[in-house]
Amino acid sequence: MQIKLVLKEAKRVGFLTFCLLFSFSVLVFAKEARPSKVEIRKYNDSRYRLLVNRRDYAIKGVCYNPVPIGEGYDYDFFNDPRKPWLVDGALMKQAGINTIRLYQPSDDTEAVKELISDLYNKFGIRTILGNWLGFWNYPGPCYGDEEFCQCVKEEVLEMVRTYKDEPGILFWVLGNENNYTFDGRIRPWSTEEIDELESPMEQKHERAKLYYSFVNQLAKEIKEIDPNHPVCLGNGELIGLEVANEVCPDIDMVGVIVYRGKTFGNMFKGVKNYFDRPIVFIEFGADSYDAYLDKEDQGMQSFFLEAQWVEIYKNMFRSKEGEGNCLGGFIFEWTDEWWKHNEYNVQAWSEHDTTSNWSNGAYYFDIKAKNNKNMNEEWFGIVGIKQSETEGDLDQRIPKKSYYVLREFWKNPAKRIREIKNEKKNMRR
Amino acid sequence: MKKIASFTVVALLGLFLSTQLFAQEVKPFNVYTDKNSSDNHFAPSGWMGDFGDLRLDDQNTDNPYSGGTAIKITYSGKRSQNQGWAGIFWQNPPNNWGSKKGGFDLTGLNKLTFMAKGENGAEAISKIKVGGIKGQYADTAEVEIGPIELTSEWQEYSVNLVDEDLSYISGGFAFVVNADLNPDGAVIYLDDIKFVNDPTLKAEAKSSEKLPFYVYSDSSSIGNHFIPSGWMGDFGDIKLKINCEENPYLGKTCVKINYSAEATQGARWAGMFWQNPPNNWGDIDGGYDLSNATALTFWARGEKGGERIEEFKVGGIMGRYSDSDTAMIGPVVLTNEWKQYSIDLKGKDMSYIMGGFAWATNMDVNPEGAVFYIDEIVFE
Numbered sequence: 001m002q003i004k005l006v007l008k009e010a011k012r013v014g015f016l017t018f019c020l021l022f023s024f025s026v027l028v029f030a031k032e033a034r035p036s037k038v039e040i041r042k043y044n045d046s047r048y049r050l051l052v053n054r055r056d057y058a059i060k061g062v063c064y065n066p067v068p069i070g071e072g073y074d075y076d077f078f079n080d081p082r083k084p085w086l087v088d089g090a091l092m093k094q095a096g097i098n099t100i101r102l103y104q105p106s107d108d109t110e111a112v113k114e115l116i117s118d119l120y121n122k123f124g125i126r127t128i129l130g131n132w133l134g135f136w137n138y139p140g141p142c143y144g145d146e147e148f149c150q151c152v153k154e155e156v157l158e159m160v161r162t163y164k165d166e167p168g169i170l171f172w173v174l175g176n177e178n179n180y181t182f183d184g185r186i187r188p189w190s191t192e193e194i195d196e197l198e199s200p201m202e203q204k205h206e207r208a209k210l211y212y213s214f215v216n217q218l219a220k221e222i223k224e225i226d227p228n229h230p231v232c233l234g235n236g237e238l239i240g241l242e243v244a245n246e247v248c249p250d251i252d253m254v255g256v257i258v259y260r261g262k263t264f265g266n267m268f269k270g271v272k273n274y275f276d277r278p279i280v281f282i283e284f285g286a287d288s289y290d291a292y293l294d295k296e297d298q299g300m301q302s303f304f305l306e307a308q309w310v311e312i313y314k315n316m317f318r319s320k321e322g323e324g325n326c327l328g329g330f331i332f333e334w335t336d337e338w339w340k341h342n343e344y345n346v347q348a349w350s351e352h353d354t355t356s357n358w359s360n361g362a363y364y365f366d367i368k369a370k371n372n373k374n375m376n377e378e379w380f381g382i383v384g385i386k387q388s389e390t391e392g393d394l395d396q397r398i399p400k401k402s403y404y405v406l407r408e409f410w411k412n413p414a415k416r417i418r419e420i421k422n423e424k425k426n427m428r429r
Numbered sequence: 430m431k432k433i434a435s436f437t438v439v440a441l442l443g444l445f446l447s448t449q450l451f452a453q454e455v456k457p458f459n460v461y462t463d464k465n466s467s468d469n470h471f472a473p474s475g476w477m478g479d480f481g482d483l484r485l486d487d488q489n490t491d492n493p494y495s496g497g498t499a500i501k502i503t504y505s506g507k508r509s510q511n512q513g514w515a516g517i518f519w520q521n522p523p524n525n526w527g528s529k530k531g532g533f534d535l536t537g538l539n540k541l542t543f544m545a546k547g548e549n550g551a552e553a554i555s556k557i558k559v560g561g562i563k564g565q566y567a568d569t570a571e572v573e574i575g576p577i578e579l580t581s582e583w584q585e586y587s588v589n590l591v592d593e594d595l596s597y598i599s600g601g602f603a604f605v606v607n608a609d610l611n612p613d614g615a616v617i618y619l620d621d622i623k624f625v626n627d628p629t630l631k632a633e634a635k636s637s638e639k640l641p642f643y644v645y646s647d648s649s650s651i652g653n654h655f656i657p658s659g660w661m662g663d664f665g666d667i668k669l670k671i672n673c674e675e676n677p678y679l680g681k682t683c684v685k686i687n688y689s690a691e692a693t694q695g696a697r698w699a700g701m702f703w704q705n706p707p708n709n710w711g712d713i714d715g716g717y718d719l720s721n722a723t724a725l726t727f728w729a730r731g732e733k734g735g736e737r738i739e740e741f742k743v744g745g746i747m748g749r750y751s752d753s754d755t756a757m758i759g760p761v762v763l764t765n766e767w768k769q770y771s772i773d774l775k776g777k778d779m780s781y782i783m784g785g786f787a788w789a790t791n792m793d794v795n796p797e798g799a800v801f802y803i804d805e806i807v808f809e
Contacts, residue, residue, distance in 0.1 A: 183739070200737065200759075261751065265752075362711075362747030
């Protein structure tokens with residue numbers, strides 16, 4: 001009798017357990033299929049938090065464009081049957097990276113979705129998706145031209161409609177360094193009305209106004225389609241943001257592209273003054289080649305990157321020091337790109353070029369290089385690449401010193417920041 | 430009892446000795462006291478800039494501050510080597526620009542003092558420097574002060590060296606004069622140059638500068654705080670005259686810039702930074718705290734009108750030390766009449782500024798080149 005009772009009880013418990021597990025898995029499955037709810041909350045003193053499904057989210061990101069050795073600007077990694085993101089995702093996860101930046105998705109939407117969902121489901125890595133807003137269109141952008149703007153708008157809204165339900169999406173980025181077109185030095189554009197203005201400063205201001213108004217219109221329409229993901233304005237430095245402040249009420253955050261060496265300087269305060277939104281560094285970093293000594297220097301790169309991350313963390317919401325308005329950043333970049341020095345020389349795509357392309361005194365270790373050209377475009381990865389011994393295989397991934405330094409940093413940023421402070425104190429003694 | 434007495438004696442003796450040791454003063458370390466003093470540790474061997482403009486008499490007996498001799502420096506301001514400035518480094522070993530081992534460990538000393546006067550008063554030393562010799566055997570510190578306007582009476586001046594690493598100093602003392610501050614030359618006397626220990630001295634905290642604070646007012650003004658030393662891009666396309674007397678906005682002189690747009694260096698653009706100290710691209714801890722400033726204003730005109738300057742700028746130098754912020758206006762099309770321009774600094778962090786002012790333009794917007802004038806550049 002007792003045995004019967006026990007068996008009956010066991011069956012009941014088993015059934016209940018089964019029901020619970022089933023409900024739980026349904027819930028989990030349902031959660032996976034839903035887009036994440038990504039919000040920005042504002043607090044006193046213009047401090048900001050990024051919340052993903054109501055949880056704090058510090059963006060530890062990388063710009064992702066894994067061009068293999070021998071390939072160039074036209075390589076479509078989304079359609080690479082070797083799926084490089086599976087190897088990269090595992091390595092990123094080990095380092096603590098939780099987000100990637102894709103500058104613009106390819107036309108093959110299914111391939112893009114596969115990448116986004118693979119990274120999210122297998123490694124918990126989210127994606128921010130951007131659009132160049134016609135910056136590279138031929139013959140050039142013109143934000144005063146209705147037809148051009150309509151064309152760009154359709155493309156952007158289509159991107160949002162296509163990917164908004166992907167659980168791995170974190171937010172949208174509109175533009176990159178399009179603000180550098182305002183003074184006509186790159187990708188110049190204008191309108192008849194602007195050209196009639198006498199002062200070039202006024203012309204510049206009007207271009208900025210046209211452009212940022214257009215971006216705001218995009219943001220507004222994105223939100224009608226997708227209430228779950230914030231919209232970020234991509235901007236070179238803080239240039240032009242005082243104009244954006246007049247015409248961009250629908251922009252949720254500013255994503256800046258900055259190369260300022262070991263410190264971002266007054267950037268966090270500056271944003272508060274000119275465009276009070278949270279700031280995320282959508283592109284920043286350092287190269288690992290010493291152009292002066294003409295040799296690789298991974299220590300130099302890790303020195304700058306760690307210093308930059310220290311400032312990012314000091315200015316996040318949780319930090320007691322700093323401005324509390326930083327959401328994180330995206331290091332430029334994940335892997336080295338061997339095609340970049342001379343994009344038109346296909347043969348050079350197979351060589352890791354050591355010629356410097358540009359000068360930046362903020363990266364001062366090698367600024368005494370010839371003509372002060374110290375920035376090596378092909379050496380910005382925190383992971384190096386090497387041709388695989390087996391033909392057709394993915395290039396080998398060789399993490400650089402920065403990879404390991406950042407992996408340690410992200411394990412406990414507060415502790416590492418304290419250590420660095422103590423190291424500085426001891427040096428002064 | 431005997432034991433207690435002897436212990437007390439030993440203890441008292443120990444106390445006495447340690448008191449004596451602590452009380453012992455750190456001896457001064459002389460650069461120059463008298464010509465024939467065996468205690469002079471550096472030689473005036475490092476002649477710089479327009480060295481042909483300088484005459485040095487280090488056994489002048491006219492009116493020394495102490496002892497039998499002083500140093501008399503006669504500067505003609507004739508720009509013999511076309512540099513516009515001249516100076517002398519007191520070195521050890523002599524003629525050492527960092528290739529020879531020498532120098533001294535001056536740890537424990539925290540101030541350099543010297544006596545100085547001008548023959549007539551109002552002579553200007555643009556810079557006094559301790560350390561800063563580079564090369565294989567580089568000095569461990571580099572500190573400078575200036576400009577200093579002298580009087581006709583002996584006065585003591587000092588360089589604060591607290592918290593500086595003085596463990597290897599081969600350039601003990603340097604003075605620099607320039608032709609802009611001394612257009613008619615100058616006769617300067619120096620005496621009793623020495624490193625001392627001042628226990629009351631504290632590290633010099635940078636305090637916010639009082640306004641107005643000039644980048645440039647007149648070429649010979651001691652109130653100029655930055656030097657137009659940072660030539661950029663096609664620097665060969667630039668001719669600079671900082672004592673131009675052609676219709677200045679105010680005072681005797683203005684700055685005249687002639688940009689030829691020849692792309693001499695192939696850059697197709699050119700520009701210039703006013704820096705502190707000169708040639709500082711962020712590798713020297715220099716600059717000023719201009720936190721009180723809310724604007725930088727300046728006057729500018731083009732020779733013909735229509736000259737286009739892409740940007741006028743404050744700050745933005747980045748290096749080991751970086752300007753704390755940057756602000757700019759532009760593009761600006763100049764008229765042929767003086768016009769005042771203003772760079773808004775409200776909300777900017779001006780606490781550390783090495784690049785006080787800059788301009789930049791290019792050949793696309795000035796295909797025939799441009800001649801333009803700037804005057805009264807001032808933080809307000």
